[in-house]
Amino acid sequence: MENKELKFKTNINCGGCVAKVKPALDSAEGVNNWGVDTDNADKILTVSTEGISEEKVIEIVKAKGFNIERV
Template identity: 65%
Template sequence: METKELKFKTTLNCGGCVSKVQSDLDNAEGICHWNVDTDNADKILTVSAKGITEDEVVNIIKHKGFKAEPIV
């Protein structure tokens, strides 16, 4: 299975927000690497995914009280 890059517009505004989702993203099966660009106006979450879907990533973020929408 090849790794694909998923990008999401999020409401993760700062390091504190990012730290709230960190352990869930770190421990999610199918995520190889992830990063949030909090300097970008859209707070872009980039995920290197191997076997996890966009919906699953969105649900991880939603579960922590934030929003994420796939960038197509």
């Protein structure tokens, strides 16, 4: 399985928001690491993956109440 980097535009805009999605993304199978650039106007979520689909990442973030779309 190859590592891929997925990028998404979100409305995760502060440390509290990051903390809300952290447990779900940390425990998601196939996510190596991830981060949100809260300084970027588009609040870019970058996920380094090993096997998780874009759809699954979107599902996880939406389930936490945030907007997310592919970049």
